Amino acid sequence: MSLLTALVPTADWSGPGWWVVFFPIGWFALFFLIFFVFRRLGPWGCGWGLAYGPRYGRRGWGGAADPLDVLDRRFAEGDIDAEEYRSRRATLEREG
Secondary structure: OHHHHHHOOOOOOOOOOHHHHHHHHHHHHHHHHHHHHHHHHOOOOOOOOOOOOOOOOOOOOOOOOOHHHHHHHHHHHOOOOHHHHHHHHHHHHHHO
16 A cells, blocks of 8 residues: 555645756747847858858948948049049059
8 A cells, every 4th residue: 555655646745846947947048049040040140150240241230341342433433533543443452
């Protein structure tokens, strides 16, 4: 009879215990992991690298434009003449 009472739960059971706090913590960690992975690899993420912001080569979040594009635009708008354009472009190509 004592074996039967040891195997069958009794009426004085006091609940699941202190370990149930790990279930909400586990769910929180799972949601955070899903959010983190989606944020890093989503269309606006920066990949697995350590850099923040958009991936290299994509202009996002109002990032700075390429200096050669700015120079081409200024020349097309007539802000600078052909001689200044050639000298600045040569300087940028040497540095880049």
